[in-house]
Amino acid sequence: MAYLVFARKYRPQTFEEVVEQAHVTRTLASALTSGRLAHAILFAGPRGTGKTTIARILAKCVNCAEGPTATPCNLCRSCNEITGGNAIDVIEIDGASNNRVENVRELRENAKYMPAHSPRKIYIIDEVHMLSDAAFNALLKILEEPPAHVLFLFATTEVHKIPITILSRIQRHDLRRVGIDAIAGHMKTICRGEGIEIGDKGLAMIAREADGSIRDGLSLLDQIVTCSDKTVADDTIIDILGVIDRDVLFDVSAAVFSGNLAAVLDICELLYRQGRHLVKFYTELIGHFRNLLVVKSRGVEAELPDITSHEIRNMAGQLEHVTQPYLYQLVTILFEEEWRIRQSVSPKTALEMTFFRMMQVKPAFSFDELIEKLESLRTGIPEGGNTTGENKADYQTLRSRPEALSKNTADAPPLVPAETPDTQAAPDTQAAPDARDTLNARDAMEQSRKSQPDPAPDATGNARAQGRPDSPGDAHQSDGPDNPAGDAARIDQMSTDEILKRLREWICSKSPALKACISECSFHFEPPDRVSFAIDADNPRANLLKSKKNLSALEKHCKDFFSRQVSVAIEVKEKKPAAGSPKNRRRLEHEGRTHPFVEATLKTFNAKIYDIKVS
Ligand SMILES: [Zn+2]
Structure with missing residues (x-):
């Protein structure tokens, strides 16, 4: 017997075997059992997600000797003919090559005749969007009032190309991209049955390359198994598919978070020597940091169809001490540098420059943390009187890395006065209220020490x-x-x-x-x-x-x-009622403008007041 590729050998024969399209199969099963099946059904969705497969299973359900049923027997003559692809009463038409109006006219003529031995005559038209306008028009009449023994099943990847007049006469079901976990799980089952050993990481790599398509995943699996023994190592998959090892992406993010530039440059060098496509690597890197940002904001419950749940947990572990604003800054830099890497004659150098830039960014503070820092500044003492190294480091970061808080690094002034609270104040310190408070606080400390x-x-x-x-x-x-x-x-x-x-x-x-x-x-x-x-x-x-x-x-x-x-x-x-008279309003505006906190903020950030709202 000729070799059957996995995609054909393991084609689902019942609704239960279809991977990840339960929202469609359940609806169809329900329509079958209640006797409310439409006379024309369209399956729309990305390639390799099961459109034609579901259409064939539905044909079996309708024409099965035990049918109509949601669970075809797969034993009767009709079921066997459909499985073998030689059913007389199930006519499969490729819309791409039979797209002329003459083909549709011929179909209309044949549809008048009763089925040979099955309850219904079923037309499955694949890639139906390829039909010409005249062909679609020829279909209109028969779609509206088809003979009772005819069932039309259409499949398309580009539903927007189908005229609205057709869409309004058919029942539409949208199939979804299949998640990585589902594709990997399906391949694992097949590998077990075939006696092939591939690790979870390897299966996840193949599933990712499949890009949401079960058929593509099985084709890649076929290719890999053909090129290797029964035991397939992860390195073999990386070589055959030319993909980037996901661990490398995690290594890069870990090195960036820890400020280890040398490690990142080593990874660049290694990828370059291995002949990896650096632009493709960069694309995956952007996706990786984007996923990190999503996991940071939504936690391990984040729904990311392109990565496995195991990777989501790893990401959450890596992000434990990383702030969301900092991560956002990194993703922004990656996007800004993308065109440079794509257009550079030396992508490796451009990639290294990007990492240099990412390393310049230091963890930023959230707005609440900033306010807290300002409050501490006013009293001249870090939070809770704590003067540990950690707090000092934060202040140093604020002083030396104003870009950590503002992208406008060229113009950004230092975020705090020139001296840290625990050093001696210089006489030319900005005469802001916060600075005066700092000095007063020191006076008080002196006094306290003397009176002790x-x-x-x-x-x-x-x-x-x-x-x-x-x-x-x-x-x-x-x-x-x-x-x-x-x-x-x-x-x-x-x-x-x-x-x-x-x-x-x-x-x-x-x-x-x-x-x-x-x-x-x-x-x-x-x-x-x-x-x-x-x-x-x-x-x-x-x-x-x-x-x-x-x-x-x-x-x-x-x-x-x-x-x-x-x-x-x-x-x-709650807020007080609106400030009545204009005079009162002006007074309140003046109070707001001259409030010590506002003045300190303006001076610290070199900011301006654009608008004051009195409510
Ligand atoms: Zn049957």
Whole structure:
């Protein structure tokens, strides 16, 4: 017996065997069992997704000796004839080569005669979009009122080329591209049956090359099996198909994320020596980073038909410490450089230059993180008083890599003043309020250090009287005998106003980073154990205060203060009604323009105010 290629040998013979087109097969099965099958059906979809296969199975369902049924027996004369491709009553016509009006006229004449031995005469017209306009017009009449014994089944890859007059007379079913997992799974089943050993990675490579087509996948599998033994190594598949090893893409992204330029250049060199097509590699690289971006934004549940679920999990692992804005910047660079690589006489050099550029980008901050940094800047102390190396590194990044936040690198000013908060301030520091606060904070720290050996009972009060912000050094002094924090009995004897006053001092001393936020809040205490912080919705710090991190910090400070578990709530008060008169409006605009936070932001980002909306 002549050798049958896998695509023919393993052609599905029932609806259950069709891969990944359940939305179509289920509808057809239901129509068959309920006796509501249309007289003309069109299957549209990409190549190799099962259009003709489904049409043949449907023909069996209709003409089976046990039919019409959704599960043809595959044993009767009619079923066997259709499987063998020699059924008298199932006429397959290639629309590409029988596209003239004469062919359709002939079809119309023959359709009048009854089927030879089957219940219905079935015409399967493949590539029906190739018919000429006259041929389509000739089809119109018979499509509208076909003889009861005739069933038309059409298949096309280009449904938009079919006239609307035809489409309105037929029932249309759209087939989908087949996902990589489904193609690989189908090939795995076939390999098992044939006694061929191919690893999952190899099958995934073949499936990816199939580009959503089961038939293409099986043809490639045939080719690979013909060229090798029963055991097929991944390297053999890479060589035969000329594809890029997916591991290489993961190696590149890992090296870029870790800033390892040498590793990336080594990979470029290796691909070049192996004679890989670098432009094709670049195309896959763009797709890979695009997929990383999708996985970053949607998690492991992301639906990516072009990659396997195993790869999605690997991507999620690689992205654990990578921010979305940073990833977006990398994808943008890849797109911007694409034309250069395609047009360059030396794609390898252009590729290396692209990697150089990608390495220049440093992880960017989200807007919320930026606001947080600015707040820290105002107090002169990194978040939570933390001066660990990590935070310092962030500041250094901000200083040295303003492009991490703005693509306009040429014009972008440094994002923070020239000195870091933990170095000595230069006298010519920008005279922004944040800078003045920084200096005041340092004064306070000096003061605290001096007063440490002789703690005054009202040290905190003195600091306040002098108009200086509390410094992190105060955190330790605040635990002095005057502070009731932790002394539940003493707190219970105090008035509500006194408790709130002490609580405010306590939080300010414990967390300078929170000080700016809570300074604009009103406190409320509902004995015995509920504290709420109210802030206006239009206050720029409202979102910052609501952040999970700050809420848990407030809970901790309140718990320490009351020495018991306290319920903490952040209440965001809705915006006030619109500012009536123009005069009032101007006043509010002026207040907004001269607000210290706005001024600090303008100075830090070298920004301009384009519009102010008063609501
Ligand atoms: Zn049958």
